[in-house]
Every structure is written in C-alpha cells, then in structure tokens.
Amino acid sequence: MAVPINVLLLCNSAEESEKILSLISREIELKLAVKRIENKADYLANLNPQVQIVLVDYRHSKIDFLKARQILTENNIDIPFIVVNGADNALEAVNCIKAGATEYLSKNDLQLLPLLFKQALGVSESLKCKDFEAEKCNAYLTEIQQRLFYQSIELKKQRQQRQLESTRREKVEAALKKSEKQLKMLIVKNPDGMVVVDKQGIVRFINPAALKLFNRKEEELLGEVLGFPVADEDKTEVDISTGLEKELIAQMRVVKIDWQGKPANLITLRDITEAKQAELERTKLLAKAEAANRVKDEFLAVLSHELRTPLNPILGWTQLLRSHRIPANRIDKALETIERNASLQAEMIKDLLDVSRILRGKLQLNPVNVDLVNIIKAAIETVRLAANAKSLEIITDFSVENVFVEGDANRLQQIFWNLFSNAVKFTPSGGKVYVQSELNNDCARVKVRDTGKGINPEFLPYVFDYFRQENSSSTRNTGGLGLGLAIVRHLVELHGGNIQVESPGIGKGTTFTVDIPLTSIALSSDETKDTNNIELNFAGLNILIVDDEPDNLDFLQFVLENHGASVQTATSAPEALKLFLQNKPDLLISDIAMPEVNGHTLMRQIRALPSQKAAAIPAIALTAYAGETSQRESLQSGFTLHLSKPIEAGKLAKKVAELTFSSL
Template sequence: MANSDSHSVPNPAQNEDLPRTRTILVIDHDACGCANAYQHLLRSASEVSYHFLTDGYDGPILDRCQRQPVDGIILETHAPDWRGFEVLDWLQAQLGRCLPIIVIGDNDANLAKRALRAGAVDYLVRDQVTAGTLAHALEMALPSPRGTTSQECAGLRQQLQATEAALDNSRDELGRRSRIFEALLSTITDFVYLFNREGRFVFVNQPLLDLWGLTLDEAVNKNFFDLNYPNVLATKHQREIEHVFVSGETLKDESVYISPTGVSGIYEYIFTPLLGSDGSVLSVAGSTRDITHRKLAEAALRESEEKYRTLFKSIDQGYFLVDVVFNDSDQAVDVVCLETNSAAIEIVGADFTGRRLSDISPTYEPRWYEIFGKVVRTGRGERLEEYADINQKWYDFYLSKVGDGDSRRVAVIFQNITRRKRREANAAFLSDIAADFARLSAADEVMQTVGAKIGAYLNLSVCAFAEIDAIEQNAVIDYAWHRPEAHNVVNVYHLSEFVTDEFLQAARNQETIVVSNTQTDLRTVAEKYAALNIHAFVSVPFYKDGEWKFLLNIYDSYPRHWHSDEIRLIQELSNQIFPRLERVRVEAALQESEERFRLSTYAVDGMVYDWDLQTGEVYRSEGLYRLIDLHPEDVPANSDWWATRIHPEDLLDVEAKVASILNGSGDRYEFEYRVRHANGQWIDVWDRGYLLHSQQGKVVRVVGSTTDITNRKQAEQEREQLLARERTAREQAEAANRIKDEFLAVVSHELRSPLNPILGWSKLLRTRQLSEQKKEYALEVIERNAQIQAQLINDLLDVSRILRGKLSLNKTQVDLGLTIQSALETVQLALDAKSIQICTEIDPALRMVSGDADRLQQVVWNLLSNAVKFTPEGGQVSVRLEYLDSHAQITITDTGKGIHPNFLPHVFDRFRQEDATTTRQFGGLGLGLALVRYLVELHGGQVKADSRGEGHGATFTVKLPLLPPHLTAEREQQPAKPSVDLKGTQILVVDDDSTTREFISFFLELQGARVITAASAREAITVLTRFRPDIMLSDIGMPDMDGYMLMRQVRSLSPEQGGQVPAIALTAYAGEIDYRQAIAAGFQKHITKPVELDQLMEAIAEIAP
C-alpha cells in the first residue's frame, strides 16, 4: 500500500530560478520506512532538496506517478525474494526511460548486471550506501534541476520522433561527411569513436579496431558488453556514456584495459557530447590515448604507496603487491602478499593478503622466486605467459618493481588470456592438420590421424566422420576415433531416431548444430544418446553442389559448454577434411579401379572385354582362351564375330537384351546364354558388365566379363538332390527336438499334480482351527502326496524310457477302491471350488489287480482331473468301480463339454486338443489322457472314451485284469515287518544343509540313537578323531570335499580309527551311475532324497553291527 506520509525539506522554493524540490518514489516489498533513512542521509550531504514518497511492490505505483510529479524511483530488492526485478521489468514496460530508476540490493555482481540490463540507471549495494554515494547516484540519475516527469514523457517522445525524422532527411549529407571524417581519422594514432543514443558504437577508427582484432562491421552496433570488456569496466563506460547524453557535459577519465589481442595498458579517454541545433545531444564522440608509459613514469616518481595502491585497486585486472624475501645469499626464497584487489580475488578465488607463497603452494616452482628476485635487483619489469593447471586457463603476468632502489616490493598485474591462446593454438593445430593432409594419401589414414588429433586436442570422447544417405535419411559412420572408455559409434543411424525435424532443418540450412546437453536439448532424443553415453556434441554438416554429403561430429560423455573458438575450429576442420577425403577417395578409387581391371583380366575365370561403341572395336583378354580355347589375337576384334558363336536358339534373345541395355537408363546388366567351344561343344556362359556414358548420357563403352558356368549348371541339379536330403535330415532333427519337448512337458505335468492337496491342506492347517481328526487326516494326505511326488522325481530318470515304451512298474497287489479314494482326495479341492457334485459307486468286494499303485492312482487322477476341468460349475461327476468276471472296470462320467465325434478317435493322442478354443479356455498340453492310455496298456488293460457329442458330457472306461482270489487272501495274511531298535546306537550325520541335518538327527534321536552331526566333510574327519560312531550317514553334494571324497578318506583309516564304520549315502543324485559311484566309494547303501524314514530304518537295520 502507498504511504500517504512524505518526507521533505520544509517550504520548498517557489521561484523558478531556484532548484525545486526533487520528488523520489521509494518502492520496497513492504512499503517500509526506509525513506526516513534516505531523508536523514541527504539532509546535509546535498544542496538539492529531496521529497520522498514510499510504496510497496503491490501498491498503485503507476497511478502515483501519473497523479503527481515524480523525478525518479529508488527500487529496493531483497534476496531471495526476486519480485523487485519483476517490478523493475513492469516499470520499464509501463514508463520506459521517462523516469530513471536506481536499484538498491545485495553485494552481487550478477544482480547488478541484471538490474542495469533491465533498464536501471544505477545499482547501489545496500550495505555500502552512504550519504555521498546516494547523493552522487541521484545527481547522475537526475541530470537537470527539473527532471522529466511521467507527464512529460509524451512530449519527449514527440521531440525524439521529430529529431529522428530530421536525421533521416540529413542522411546523405551525413554519409558524405562521415567518409571525409573516416579518411581524416585514419591518419590519427589515438583511438577515435562515436556512440549512438543506445550507447553502441557507430564508428571506430582503425587503430582501435587493430587493438580489438576486429573489423568495422564486427564492431559497429556493439556496446562494451558485446565486445567482451570486463563487466565492471563495461558497466562504468556505459554509465558514463549515458551521463554525457543526459548532462550534455564532457567527461574525462582513465582506465586499465587488456585487449583480446593481448595488448594491455592504461588509457585516458574523453567522452564529448555532439549537440544538435536545438542544443540536444545527438551522439557522443570519444577519443582514447594510451598513457601507460606516462602513468608508469608518474607512479615510479611517487613515493606514496597509497596512490599506487589506489590505482591498481581500481583496475579490472588482477593485482598483487608483494614483498620478496631474500636469504643470506641474496637469493629470493619466498614472496609475501601485502595486498590485492577484488579482481585478483575473483580470478584466483581466494584472498592471499598476509600469506606467504610457500604456504599457499609448497610445490611452487623455484624459477618464480628467481623471476621476482631479478625484478627487484634490476628494476626492469618482466612479462610472462603461464598456464594454470588448476583451472585450465592461460594468464598474462606483468611484474614491476615498486619504490626506490632499496625497495623489495613488486607489483603483479595479470589477466586471463585463454581466448587469445586458444586462437593461437587453433591456428597451429590447423597448420598441423594441413601438414597431415599433404602427407597422407589414404582416406582411412586421414580419418584415423585427424580424428585422433581432434579428439586429443579438444579433449573429446568421440570424433566421428559420417556420410549422409539423403534418400534413406541415414548417417553412416565408417570411422570414429574414441577413447578406450567411450562407445565405438561406428554404425548406421537413422537420423529421425536421434534428432528432431528442427535439427534436420538446421542441418539442411547448412547450420552448425551445438548441443550442450542431450538430455535437456529439445532437438535430441535423450534416451538414444544416453544409451551411447553422449551428453554433448557439435555437428557440422558439409555440402557439395547443394547436396548434404557429410557430417563431422565431436562428442563428449558429459554436458559441456562449447566455446566459440572450438565451434569455429571444428567448422574450419570440416571445410578442410571432407574435400580432402573426397579427393583421396576419388584418387584411391581410380587407382583401385585401374588395378582391379588389370588384375581382373587374369583373375576372372573367363574373358574380360571392353567394347568401344564409337569405333566398334572390342578388346578381349587372354581369358578367351580359357573360355573357348581361342586366343584373342586369332579372332576379329569386333562384336559381330562373337554373335556367330552364340547358340541359334539364344541369339535372338541376346540381341534383344543388348538392344534393351544400350537404349535403357541402367548402367549394369547380366544374362546367360550358350556359345560354341572350339571343340564344337556348347557351353553355358554368364555375361555381366557395366555401361559407361558420355556427359550427354549416351552409352559410349561397355566393359564386362564372360564366364563359363557349365559346371555350375550341373551343380545346381546336384544341389537340388542335396536339398532334398537336407530336408529329410531336418525333419529327423525336428522329430528329435519334439521328443525332447515331450520330455520337458512330462516333467512339468508329473511334478505339479500332487502339489494341489499338499498346498491346500497346508494352508488349511495354518489358517483354520481343525479338529484333531481333521489334522491327522490332513497330515496323512500331505504325506501321501509328498511321497507320490518323491516317487515321481525318481521316475524322471525313466521318462526317456516312457517315450521309448520301456518304463518299468513297481508291481504289487492293488486295491482299486483305495486307489479311487486317494485320487478323489487329490481333486477334492477342485471339486469344491467349482461346486461339482461327485457320485461314487464302488463294489465293496475285495478284489485285487496286479500293478503299480502310484501309476494306477495317476490314471484315475488324470481322468478325474479331466472331468473336473471340462465340467461347468454346479455339474456332476460320477465314479463307478465294478468287477466283471476277470476284469475290474472303472467308469468316470461327467456332465461337461463333451467330445466332438471327429475328435473322439484322437482323444488319447499326445499333445492333441480338440481345437484352439479349448486350449485357450482350459489350457493343458494334451498329455494327461495319453499317459492314461499308456499306463493302462502297460498294466495289460484297456481304456476308451465315449461321448454323444458336444454339450452331452463324456464317459471314460478303464478295464484292468484281476488277480485270482487265492492270491488276495495270501496277501492279507502277510505279517508286518518288525520295528528297528536304535537305543544306544551312535550315529554320525554329515550334511551341509542344516534343515536336512537337523531333521535326520531329530528323527534318529526319537528312535533312541545318540547322534553327532557335522556340517561338512572336513568337520566329519575331525569328529572321527574323538567319536567312534556305529553308523555314518553322509550327503554326497557338499562344498570343498564331497561325500565320495569323504568316504574314500574314511576307508583309508585303520579300523581302530573308524575306517570300517558302516555308511549310508543320503543324496539327491538318484541315477544309476550315482548308485554305482557311492558303492565304489565305500558306502554300503544308497538312499535318494527325499528320504523315506521307513526305508532309512530298514537300511540302518541291515548294516547295523
């Protein structure tokens, strides 16, 4: 909000002859009372009376300026709230230059530059504002007693427009005078120049252009910032120019300046206003004179170090005043920094005042001390150019003695000359590359040598030479130098996958594309370049005859700011490299072509010819003799003779093809025909060649070859026979692969089935409170199915026998009623999940079949699973067991999908599903029913399927032969096996798996045994030194030393040391070869995992001493 209070000196003068009170609007973020402070500061520091108003950032500033006269604005800015700069931009947009604005803010050079470029006339550091600095700034900003208020802006603009119109009318006269003026100034050694109202150069004489190293066109319309003057010096000069325009007064001052060409000095300059007829300032003329020698002479004469210090503190170059320390031998051994200026602190990044050089850099080169000592002793200045590794920049140092002959003080002035050094280095580098061009003659050598030098010189990751395929829009990189850690980018790249249309359009405009960061530049596809670890690059397109031919690329693995001299260098290199490459390639191609043609006449298995259509003459190589047994010199050198030797059936076709080739637009041809050999036989030949055209597009020469392909024609017939044999071999290989796939499918099918009741009952045991009876039942189901799965794992070794029809069965007497009940338990969860009703009808008579109980349960389970899978929710599955004379019959019926009559004969085939829809809906590999048929037939039975069609369900019937009744009775009377008593038995258990080790140990301890365990074979050897077991159980697969090695080492011991201890191998290695290896190593028994506890107890009983 605006503050209605104002602060001014009372009773301002009303007389127009006296300076009226100047009104200043102070804008701050909270409309604070800082105006009171400024009023107090200026009360006695200025003869001018000031009237202060205050307002906030969000106040009615524009309305305030329009309602009452305001001579100037003070804008307060505060970090980190940058709204002050937003207000500054807004004021410039609304008020333009009608009201001068002074910005007061933090001590930050970047903020000062930002304020001045935004239109502020001055920038004051808040902590350094004094009465004097504020008064001076206001006087500079408000040049006239009355000032220019916002109400007068319109009139000023009209005056400015009128002035500009008058200047336009005088343009021709001014041009004539300008030429005379330039001619006169060309004879003056001082620097003479002219500024326009914007503070930009409109004229510069030649001596100053030489100092800058620029042309007039490069300097005109530039200000001091554009010409890369140091920021402080550029800001000073631009303010002084503005002051002359505003005040109309001549200004004289001095400054120290080091030019881009490396010339440094102290200069005196005068800015003089050039007035128009109405007294207004039209432009500002300037002249500068080099007063370096005069200043140095004056400084040497002065004894006051204060003035010397003041001089160098005001320069933009770095400045040190040092005291040189000498030892007793009058040798300079150290340097103490007495004082420094702000520019030096900014350049080196630290204030070394009061510090010794030996402390700052203990490894400083002794030669620097010698140079300082020489300057002190001789009094002569020294100029040096040195490279600083710490920041990779070049500096120009000038050392001069300060004071009389006894003084040991030295002034050091230094500046950054990196740009000049780069220009010099670039020129030398280009000269070196030119020498390589003169020396190298092969394109690969040129790219390899030049690419490596460019990469090393510019510290690149990759330097790549790309050839552009304009039709396919590809960049083909045939060669690229790269550092060992960088990617080799040799490849073919589709341009649109890496860059946008904006990039391509710039390249088509022959513009150099500079990318500092591929991950943020909108012209590049970030992920593509990230994959190549390219984060910055410069691409220079090369055009020839208006066609984009090449692209020179330099890459960096990190984001990088590319210097302008680097960009100019790579542009110049592109202009030199690619023309040279093209010339080298043309020369090499020509030489290669000539050599190839010469050698081809010997290397080609046939005749090479060259037909000159203008003369009709045909050159034929000695290959003619190899082709048809005639020498070239013995036959006419024309095309008609050859036509007489072509087979009559082929002649018309050949002549038509030749005519078509000569009249067509192509440049290559090939065809086959027959010619007569000298022995009278016909041979097949292959004729191919190339057409050479004149500049008018007419065919003038035909160069080609004719080759005998008679043997090839015969080989083609033989190849067809070979292909037929290969197809047969491939079909056999595919059949072998199919058997392998069937093996893998069986593995998956067999292993997964028992997991369902195991996982289901396990989850119920963990998540539900079951009765003890149910818990016992659940554990029984889990144990039974785990045993089934364990048996299936053993059977995996016999799967290959299944596919070959050689699976052996573990036959016992099997009660099919129990088998059906076990299978029903396996699928019970699936039945419940689909709410399928199960109906069972089992004959209670006890009749047995001979077979493998697990395999028969697998048969019933597969049929039940098949029924459940194809029966919809709420359906019904029926199971019936009946005995028919000498056979048991199992019938499983469902109310499911049914079977199509066409598919019914194939229902038991391996990998067969009725159609793709069934496969997608119900899954499966088509193995279940195939296994059912195989297993049933292996048991001497039969299985069949029946269905009335789709939608009517299906019935599967299994018939198995029954055992005679007397065998069943005998089986019922078999006595149970006696139990094993392990009480007092000492057993050593060796296994690297802690779970297995603990389980076996726990089980054996329950049986009364005393158990000692070992986690490795080496630990077991140690245990045997203090423990004599009665029995040893050992795993086979263990790290460092396996069970075989352990057992061989145990058997090498004496009986007293336990060398004869009975041993059982417990292992997951279940093959026949594993069994033989275990027995050979010294084990008495070989039991596979998972271990059947009953089997383990039986084995222990058999080998127990």
C-alpha cells in the first residue's frame, strides 16, 4: 500500500483549494494527504517531520507568506515551499524566491503546478535521505564522544585524587596564615592597648596603642617582663607608669590565646584616666551641690521666718476683727497694721523676684508693650495638639527675641492663631509649617510658610476678602465661613501693619508675611498713672474664675462682681472645663498650681476645643509663680497674660478691661 504524501495547503477558500488539488491529481498518480490550513494556530499545530510539502495560496491565504516561511526556519524544518496564485509580477516573484520559496507560480501559470510539485517532491525525498545519512553520522560521533567523555571523567578523578591532599594542606596553611594576619591586624589597629605575653609574662607582641600608653619604644618592651602582674579577673584596674609626672589608670582584660603555636595571654588595656578624673569631678560637684543645698535650706529657713513674721499681726488682728471684741477706735489701727504687713510681705516677694531677674539679666519693667515673639509662641501652642494629630512638624526660627510692638495681646494672638490654624488645616499629614520672625527696618516681620495645598494664582487677589473661599467643596470639607483671613488683615492694619500672601500654585504651599511696626519699650506717661481709682463697668461680661483656694476665689469674685461682671467659679480644672463648655465665658482667670490637673493643662485643653471661642478667649494666668520662666510657660500653654499674686484689686480690674474691651 502506497504511503500518502503529506501536504499542508494554506488557503482560506474551499473552492480555490479544490481547484489546486484537482489540478495536481489529474497529473500525478500519487495519494495525497492534504490538510487545509486557515490560520496560524492550525499551521503551528500541524507542522511536524511527516509534512513533505507546503503550498501557499498567495491570494486566498490569511497567513502571510513571509511569516509562514519564517515559522519553518524557526522550527528547523527544511521542506519545499511552493507559492501559487501569485501576482503576475516579476519583482514579487523574485522577492518570494529570495525569502525562501522553492517555486513561485502566478495565477496565469497554474498549469505548471503538477510538474513543479513532482520536482519539489523529489527534493523532499532527497532531503530525507540526507537527513538519514546525517543521523547515522551524528549517532557515530555521539558514541565516540560518550567514550571520550567517560575516559576524561576517569582521568579527572585520578588527577583530583592526587591534588586533593595537596589542596587540603594548602587551605589549612592559608587559613592559619590568614587567621594570624587578621589577628595581628586587629591588634595593631585596635584603639585600646594590646599586649601578648607568654606564660612567663614576657612580652611577645605589643600594638602601637599600648606603646603610646606606656610611652615606650617597641624594642624597649619586646622580650621584657610586663611591668605588672597579669590578673585573671576581668576589668581589673592597673596603674601604668609612663615615665612622666602622672601615672595613667587602665582597665585590664585578659584572654587566653594561641600565639605562634604556643599558649599565651592577650592583654587589653583601656585608658580610663579621664573617666576616673571625671568621676572624681562628679564627686566634687556632688559635694558642692550638697553644700549649695545646705545653703539653700538655711536661706529658706531665714526666708520662712521673714515671711511668717508679718503673718502674725495679720492673722492676729484679723481674728480680733472677726470676733467683734476690738474697740471701735482701734479698728483703723488694726486695718492699717494688716495692710502694712501685707504690703511688707508683698514687697519681700517682689524683691526676691527682682533679684532673680537681675541675676539672669531679665529685669524688665514694661507692663504695656507686647513681646511679639511670646505672642507667637503662645499661638503656636494653641495649635500644637492639632498639628500633632496630623503628624505635622512646626519649625520655628526666631532670629531676634524680645521684639516689642504696641498692640493688643489678645488680638495679636488671634492674628497668628488664624494663620497657624489655616496652615495646620490645609497641610496634609506629615507636612511642615515654618514660622520665622525677624526685623525689617522699623517693623517686626513674621513669615508663616506651609507645605500644604497652596492657593490657585487666580484666587490670590481675593484671599483677604470677606466671605470668599477658593471653592465651596473645600469649605464644606474643612469648615469655616471664610472670615478668618479677612479679620486677620483688618487686625494687622489696625496695628499699623500689613500682610501679604504668596503661593507658587496648587500643591506648592503658601507663605503669609506680616509686618507690624516696632515701638519703644519705654512707658508713656498715660500708662504709668494710678488706675486703682478708675471706675470700670463690666456689665454684660461673663467671667470664669478657677482657683483651688476658696479665699482667693472669694476675693476675685467680689472684686469683679463689684464692677458689674457676671462671675462663675470653679475649684478644679475638670469643673472649670465643664462650666466653660456649658456657658462659653468671655474671660478666663485661672490659678496654675492646682491638684490633679494644673492651669497649664486646663488652658491647653480649652485651646484644643474645636471652636473659635475656645481658640480666641482672653485668658489670665493668676499665680504665685512669678518668675520669667513661669511667665513664658503660661504664654506657651495658651494664656494671653500672666499676672503674679498678690494682686491689687485696681490692677486686676485694669488688666481685665484691657483684655476684654478690645475683644468685645
């Protein structure tokens, strides 16, 4: 039975396929096994060594001729490749032949297909014979190669066996040399002194650090007995003679090692002379501090006596007045005595504070002018919690301290609170807010820069307008009526200054620059007048007072109610916070030293509340802590003003008026 000839026909037209096959069958008496191929997937699936001829219908195949021929090349298939129904174009025919076609027939030359098919079939058979001979040669060569391979393996095993012992010896020797070299290198370069001594204590090696420690040359120590016994204890302290006036103290550690094949000791010496001297200095300083504490205790004992002495007549006359057993003609004398001793006590306290300020160079008698830097710091503290909640970093640069301007402390703090609050509000988590103060001619200049969302350049001219915001959706997301910056501009201009804004654009942050005129720190004549007799009316003013001392609370309440204010009192910070939330007072007066929660914490809690009232309410710290540090802490925690006890009724009323009348 004849074996069929396997043919792949690349043609998408069944009609054209029948024409081609019938043309071949009429002239060739051979059985054909034809597989018609319509797409690339079928073509790849049917390519195998049994295929003898590939026919490509140039016009009716969707598979490109060049791609079909390239696939044969890529798969190492060398069989005849005949193109039929080609264009009647000589150039096209040449290109196909160059690309690898065995024959090229135009549609007008199809009658030649049977003849060319026979020739191609002969070529295919010839290729098969050549492939068979090549396979025989390859098989013979493979057999020879295998023999040579196994022989070479055996030879390699023999060579490796001979070299193995030699290699092992070389590795051991190299490892020993490397180990000794590394050990020597570590010893030489170690900053601590290192000495190798044998069992007899004779120096066999010494590094440069040890030579420096002993202040000797290498040849002077090698072969000599070490100058002190080698102890087995770790961290033993030894004295080292350097040949100079002073001896050094070293900490010694000993490790047993092998040195050049023999047991030895590696001694490490660390110079602790300076540490010992520092320890001695600390001991001296401690003794000095203890002596200073004794002096302080003695001073406090004297101070206690001097402060208690005026209390005796104050308490004595007060008790007599309360008992109503004092003659009428002695009442004025009693009150005069009480006032005189109270004034004496207040004067002593004032003197103590003045002495403290003088010793630190901080004595300043300026109750009117405002330190702008302190105002800025206080405003920063009011937004600190909000900034921390967003992991924002507030970076300050106060190149000039004690920058005095004439202005309203509460309103100045309101200006910067608004700027800082906006910076925190519109800066994404992890961003930064920069605050810088400097002098600019006769003005104090403050710059507030953030890395936030920035401002559209088209909106910049309207930033300070009332009721204007960049877009309503942002307004709804962040809250607010769009009045903050307009109010800021108004307040800055009321202080005789100006404010500017810059932004490179959306996503590039914003910078606000505020200029406020500087003023002399000298007091004007109007500011130095006695205000105790000024009649002030606080009608309609709601004041919250916090103090854990009932006597102080009653006194403050009486003074302010006497001026017409509505006063609420609290004896603790939690109670005060509750009253604040319920009544929203116009002014807060708080003591600092209170049990459980102090005044600083209370102020921070109030400033952190999400309301404009909490952020801008005037607040007075009224406390017995009257030093410069205490004042700074009060402002940093959010208080507008720091006043020290005792305070006169007139001065208290004046300060309340200064804060509240400007904020109403």
